[in-house]
Amino acid sequence: MASRASLKYVLLGLFLLVIAVIQFIPSAPVVVPAALPETQREAHRVLNFGGVANFRDLGGYPTEDGLRTRWGVLYRSGALHETTAADRQALSQLGLNRLIDFRSEAEKTEEPDKLPESSGFATVAIPTMDGGDHSVADEIIARIENGNFDDFDPDGFMLEANRQFASRFTPQYRQFIGELLDANGQPVLWHCSAGKDRAGFASALILRIVGVPESVVMQDYLKSKAYALEARKRDIFLLRLFKGDMVADKLTRIMGVEPEWLEAAFRQIDADYGDFDTYVREGLGLTEDDISRLRAALLEPVPA
16 A cells, blocks of 8 residues: 555656646747638637636637627636736737626635736626535535545536526526627626536527527537546546546546536526527516627628
8 A cells, every 4th residue: 555655646746747847838829719810710719828728719600590600709718817927918918898707706715817917808706606605616625525426426416507507597697698788799708617617508698699509509518528628637637646536537527518418508498488589588688689789799791
């Protein structure tokens, strides 16, 4: 047992050394797809921020009536607590009107966003999955500390979270859509912790509202899986090293996304409201004029 423990610490030391070396490698300049020629934008949909995971532009997605979402207007990402100086400079150059943070108060206190000193944009807190003094992540943290994952079902946990996005947290997402209306087509960034669940449901909502087909909405949602897991590979390595394969495997599952999770949210909407259009009107409180304003601000013709 002693030799196995020693090997763990040797591996940990080597891993941390590699991470430390990587910190001194200069980051490439952030490439903004909206500033690129049309043919190059899709390849750079994921912006290469050095300290921000899963930062994506939602431009270029087709709608059912032949338009597409505008580039450089709708951005989603993971948390901004590890931004580099270059990241902060790039953020200040995106022309953001506002930044929306879906994290709980506990998450923000533990990992506050590091933003440009003179950002020029408003910051809006819409805490979601917040249990007051503690976030929903507290259950996961407690389980990691005591190693008790025998009865933990990661899919069940995430299915229920997504159902709550579509039901209990409808007021929060109503506020989110209101912020987009107020921005009136100026760039907006929204984020949570990993940029995949709370921010992912927000992205799915606005894309569906402006007429992007569900299949394309799902494709965007699933892009988070690879990017979120890549950002958490250090955590997964440490979990596997110190907590074992079972804990690491279950938490790796929860760190990604699965199509069934977003589908659970949409099924909850259908169960509560009958269909998505009724949810938009009665749950989110949008009028036909609101929807027309969103479409006018966020869509454009497809170039010939």
